[in-house]
Amino acid sequence: MAIVNNRLTAEQYNENFSDIHPPFESREAALVEANRCLFCYDAPCIKSCPTSINIPKFIKQIATDNIKGSAHTIFSANIMGGGCSKVCPVEKLCEGSCVYNLMHEKPIAIAKLQRHSTEKAISGQWRLFERKPATGKKVAIVGAGPAGLSCAHVLSREGIEVTIFEKESKGGGLMTYGIAAYKVTPQFCEDEVNYITSLGGIHIQYNKELGKNLSLPELQRDYDAVYLGIGVGVARQLDIPGETLDGVVDAIQFIYELRSKGYPAVPVGDKVAVIGLGMTAIDAATQAKRLGAKEVTIVYRRTQEEMPCTEAELEIAKLDGCKLQWLAAPKEVKGQDGKVQQLICSIMQLSAPDASGRRAPVDTGQTFTLEVDMIIKAAGQVPFEALITSEQIHHQQGKIIIKNNATNIPGVFAGGDCVNGGKEVVDAVQAGKEGAAAILEYLVGSEQLAVSNHQHK
Amino acid sequence: MANISANFLGIKSPNPFWLASAPPTDKKYNVLRALEAGWGGIVWKTLGSQVKNVSSRYSAVDYHGSRVMGFNNIELISDRPLELNLQEIRECVKLFPDRAMIVSLMADNDRNSWHEMIAKVEDTGAHGIELNFGCPHGMNERGMGSAVGQDPEIARMVVEWVMEKATIPVITKLTPNVHSVVPTGKAVVEAGTNALSLINTIQSVTGIDLDTLIPNPNVGGQSAFGGYCGPAVKPIALKMLTTISQDAVTSRVPVSGIGGISTWKDAVEFMLLGASNVQVCTAVMKHGFRIIEDLCEGLSNWMDEKGFATLNDFIGQSVNRITKWEALDINYHIIANIHQDKCVHCGLCYIACEDTSHQSIHLEYGKPYNTYTVKTEECVGCNLCKLVCPVEDCITMDEHRKGPEYLNWTEYQRRGLPLNDH
């Protein structure tokens, strides 16, 4: 058993990481689906989209051959509508509430239709938005992830000059560095970022890290307002013996390498255990398998009832041949010569429901052993608590506390994963929009203040 | 099993489905294929003086992702040599003696031309003649086709010429490009036609290419008015048929119903409104002759279910159900009823009633699903919500009479009863 890279041929890599949700093959195929849409009033799908895209409208626009209008409808609510069409867990969002489900028929393929319009817009570089006249205001955004980019786009449209400071050398945040490669290609992520910034008025400075080569007071001094969209950091520690052995890796780091170095460069074990059952765990497990691991086992403390990922995601993992160990909590990692050899797990049992109806996993005292050479930790992510604390921003276990999108520091706003602790791209995009609205209000407010101060003199 | 065989003016066919005079019936090859497939009869593509067609002859209207809701053509009568057509008709009659063979004619506008044509057609052994007074393009510009059908007196004259000569049954096909089909219908019945058929195509422009700005069909950068047919024209055809079935003069002769018939249901509707048989064109131009199977099977099953043994048991049964508006019962009142167990919360009933009818549906907000209920006191029973609801039987229109007795508008006024308050 060993952790090695380059397990597959180029063709195998290509096949394993090709798009799992292919687009419509033709205009006709899209039309057939678009015409199935009932054009509901006050549609449930809109209410189930965190960014409230006017879904029946954009679908109708596909049906009337108004693809430009369709793309505009999508992007005006969600500037990452292209990426979202590939990564959103739509079965629990828009498509999950499509009224066709209530007729026991297949829901409208909303994401696929959304992709149909947005891909054309992005590849054709359609100019769908105009900036309003310059206001002379400048805003700094930290983090070029979905939250930061969405905030930037709204602000720039309103005539504000935006500078984004990003610690990595590419934009997109976890879209580029975190989400499974078979959902979005690196090229798409780059195109999407370029499409967003093609509006103008958005300048991204890469390799600038808040807390390292950039400070908050500096930003407050040079800009009229600051928005933090820094996301969350590495995977949570397991806090069990043996965690530092060679072969125990962080899911975020594992995927980051896969997304940034190319598939053949990323080493993977023969027998891999993945800990946790969120989106990250699923992505780590399936991609470990797709990199050539022989056996991948997902270890989860609770049962399918409580799992945080959706049925559809679990299905992908199962189809990829990943095994599941329900009611198992990691207890100890054992190894030899500093290398992982075994994962000892406690067998859990669900307690009786508490007042809130939740059933907690409790240790039965029994254990079992998995023979593994690699362990991927994916039991939730840890916020950038040290950084946030050092900047004197109020937080709750590292999650920034906001009130109307503003932090406790005047003129400093925040949103996305760094506030909610880690949700979906679409939630971060909505947070960015709301942050921008709050900033605009703040800037107009301070403008009026300045005017009235002036008049008093 | 119901007996679906038909007898139209003594011309028998195993079923009431004839192919209308059009490209599907323009030569032996197709006609034999159609008869082999099971079609009951053929109305041969119109014969007349020699013509030349343009290329690019058809266009269509698609609706909601479905092709050819309406179909349009600028084709003329048969452009094949007359003698060849006559020879092939003769052969087909011989090969399928149990099927109806009708030949459509459009002669030049003089007595001799008509008489000559009739003699030639009768010589083939065909069972009947259909006079094309309906073609709305090309031929009418030469004083034929709808130019004849639009003027009752010209039509009367031509039919008189025809009846002097014809020894086999004559059907006159009416054009819908008139304010009412009745005047021409009356004139030709009085002139002695043995039967009527309707409708021919309706003059139309189906659309314009928004890149080139040239209307369809594009013939080298130009277009011309065409004749519209297909499912889109069925309701218009049914209305025209009803006026013929209800008129004292025109109802004396049998009618062959035409216009947008694609299914056995369409056919039954035509027959309920008085057609003795039906003719089909667009549906086979879209799907081929094979649709005859379901036309026959569907009709037969429906008749069994309804207990009709022969076609005559139901032909014309709905004619008297269409009356003047003044005769309708004002005390008949229905109210929409949304069955919550079936509702999928699409809101289509709500927005239709709220924006365009009587604001009679209540919306109770929910995330993601709203609840919709009918305000029964407000509902006028217009049917709109039920029509737009995508779920079958989810909205029913329940009867709540305003009064026990039949009360029509004339009587209502006479009694000085109150008018609407909304």
Ligand SMILES: Cc1cc2nc3c(=O)[nH]c(=O)nc-3n(C[C@H](O)[C@H](O)[C@H](O)COP(=O)(O)OP(=O)(O)OC[C@H]3O[C@@H](n4cnc5c(N)ncnc54)[C@H](O)[C@@H]3O)c2cc1C
């Ligand atoms: C493995 C994995 C799989 C996922 N799969 C999905 C999925 O399929 N679908 C879905 O909708 N969501 C998915 N998510 C969640 C989704 O990626 C996030 O919710 C979303 O990216 C959050 O956007 P954000 O802008 O708040 O943060 P991020 O995307 O994390 O962006 C933050 C940005 O800030 C930068 N940054 C951080 N600190 C600093 C600093 N100090 N100075 C400067 N820049 C900094 C980061 O480099 C990054 O570019 C997944 C997440 C993970 C980890």
Ligand SMILES: Cc1cc2nc3c(=O)[nH]c(=O)nc-3n(C[C@H](O)[C@H](O)[C@H](O)COP(=O)(O)O)c2cc1C
């Ligand atoms: C229910 C209904 C009632 C109508 N009433 C009138 C009317 O009172 N007066 C009128 O001029 N047209 C009336 N129309 C015709 C419309 O104004 C319009 O000309 C017709 O519906 C064709 O347009 P459309 O099919 O594109 O909607 C009515 C149409 C409908 C559907």
Ligand code: SF4
């Ligand atoms: S029948 Fe007409 S008035 Fe009554 S609820 Fe339906 S749409 Fe409204």
Ligand code: SF4
């Ligand atoms: S149209 Fe029918 S399914 Fe839709 S909300 Fe109304 S009653 Fe329910």
